[in-house]
Amino acid sequence: MNYQWYPGHMTKAVRMMREEIRLVDIVIELLDARIPLSSINPDIDTLASGKGRLVVLNKYDLADExxxxxxxxxxxxKGYVVVKTDSRDSQSVKKISEAVMAAGNEKFERDRKKxxxxxxxxAMVCGIPNVGKSTLIxxxxxxxSAKTGNKPGVTRGKQWIKLNKQVELLDTPGILWPKFEDRETGIKLALIGTINDDIIDHEELAVKLIDICRALNEDILKDRYGEGVLASQDPVEILTAVAKSRGALLKGGEYDLNRAARLLLDDFRSGRLGRITLDRPPVN
Ligand SMILES: Nc1nc2c(ncn2[C@@H]2O[C@H](COP(=O)(O)OP(=O)(O)OP(=O)(O)O)[C@@H](O)[C@H]2O)c(=O)[nH]1
Ligand SMILES: [Mg+2]
Known part of the structure; x- marks a missing residue:
């Protein structure tokens, strides 16, 4: 399993960001709070050099507090202004507009002198696919004003949105990078749902998720799917227990592991397994 997803619209999006970035004062980078390190675009520092930077840990409602x-x-x-948000909630994103306005005031002052x-x-809003950029805007x-959807690749072109007389925001298409540095990054991005579902092996990914959950806490799977998941150490057998608990059966009466895998991934992505963060902060 080695996930890479870099469709043509992302190449275009990167080119567009390079052009538009000249016009912006601030770059708002959305990271997924469940994978704050694995969702950092390694090219953003170069792309956004010289701009004000704001880091948003979005989908905080799904991450470990x-x-x-x-x-x-x-x-x-590291010197960033950081805000933790659930971008669906307008209260929660208030701090972002405050930070943008604060940066704006400095700029208005400089402009006035000139x-x-x-x-x-x-401000340009950027981040990986499905992280919540359009929802935030x-x-x-x-x-x-901006089209949203629970699958990666909803926003295709650029879109300027006027917040008020003083602030304009640029929505951008989610971008990944042509090559992930390691396999684990690809797996984590696939787990949170930023990689197109069509290229994912759901069973393999679910097995990976089962290992992760068990390493965190035995109760995570038990609480959702019952005692049956504790009967074995083998992740495929555990996935079978999930199928059993959810009545996922094929026509011949066999357990439907693919459906169980999708159910499990969906439960994780929507927070039904609890608030789980997959990355760990580096010890320094
Ligand atoms: N739980 C949770 N869901 C969120 C949050 N922000 C956005 N979502 C959901 O995530 C999905 C993707 O949101 P979008 O705003 O379309 O994401 P995007 O970053 O614009 O995606 P692309 O345009 O595909 O790059 C939607 O179903 C949103 O409702 C959040 O903070 N918490
Ligand atoms: Mg979008």
């Missing part, structure tokens, strides 16, 4: 606090400190130490008036502050704008 203690680890999120550790990651928050980790990124703050005699430039009424130029709004512009809609919550900030308090209306549905």
């Amino acid at each position: 203690r680890l999120s606090a550790d990651f928050e400190r980790y990124f703050e130490k 005699g430039i008036l009424n130029r709004p502050v512009r 809609n919550s900030l704008a308090k209306k549905a």
